[in-house]
Amino acid sequence: MRKRHALPAIAAALLAAWLLLPQHQKGPAPSEAPVATQATSPGDHATREVTGSGTVIRVLPDDTRGERHQRFILRIASGETLLVAHNIDLAPRVEPLRIGDTIDYHGEYVRNPRGGVVHWTHRDPAGRHESGWLRREGRTFQ
Numbered sequence: 730m731r732k733r734h735a736l737p738a739i740a741a742a743l744l745a746a747w748l749l750l751p752q753h754q755k756g757p758a759p760s761e762a763p764v765a766t767q768a769t770s771p772g773d774h775a776t777r778e779v780t781g782s783g784t785v786i787r788v789l790p791d792d793t794r795g796e797r798h799q800r801f802i803l804r805i806a807s808g809e810t811l812l813v814a815h816n817i818d819l820a821p822r823v824e825p826l827r828i829g830d831t832i833d834y835h836g837e838y839v840r841n842p843r844g845g846v847v848h849w850t851h852r853d854p855a856g857r858h859e860s861g862w863l864r865r866e867g868r869t870f871q
Contacts, residue, residue, distance in 0.1 A: 778859055779838040779847065781805060785830045791817070798848075799823060803832060810844040815863055815870070820851035823863055823870045836861035 783803030792798040792814065799815040799822050813834060815823065823832070837849040837858075850861040852871055862871040 776837055776839050778835070778861075780833075780835040782831060782833045783811060785826060785828050785832060786810065788826055788828065799826075801826060801832075803834070811838075812844070812846045813850065813863070814846055814848040815850045816848070819854065820863075821870050823865055826865070830865060833864040834862070836863075 783805040785801050786804045787802040789800040789802065789812075792800055796816055796818045799813075799817050801813050801823075803811045803813060805811060813832070813836075826832075834847055834850060836847045839846045839848070848861075849858060850863050850870075852860045860871065862869050864870070
C-alpha cells in the first residue's frame with residue numbers, strides 16, 4: 730500500500746522541481762506528442778504515452794528521494810524542452826550521458842507550462858502500465 734502512495738508524491742516532486750527550473754520555455758505540448766496530448770485549457774495537465782527524440786541540453790542531479798530517478802532535459806525539434814525522469818531503481822542508468830547526445834524516448838508525458846515531463850521510461854514490474862524506454866546510440870535502457 731505504501732508504494733501506491735509513493736508514485737503521486739514522486740510525480741508531484743518532479744513537477745515541482747521542473748517548474749522551478751528557469752531556463753525552460755513555456756509553450757504548447759511537444760510536436761512529437763499525439764494531438765490528444767495537447768491541453769485544451771491552460772490548467773489541463775493531460776497525460777499520454779508518447780514516443781519521440783531530442784537532444785540533451787542539461788544533465789541534472791539524480792532525484793534520490795523515494796525511488797531514484799536519473800534526470801535530464803531534452804530539447805525536441807519544435808524547440809520546446811522536456812524533463813526526462815528515468816527510474817534507475819527499475820531500469821539501468823543511461824550511461825554515458827552528455828550534453829549534445831540524441832535520446833529517443835517512449836513513456837508517459839505529463840504536460841506542464843514549461844514543456845512537460847516524460848516518465849515511465851521503464852518496464853512496469855506489476856505489468857499494469859505500458860512499458861517505456863530510452864534509447865541512446867542504438868542501446869535501449871528499459
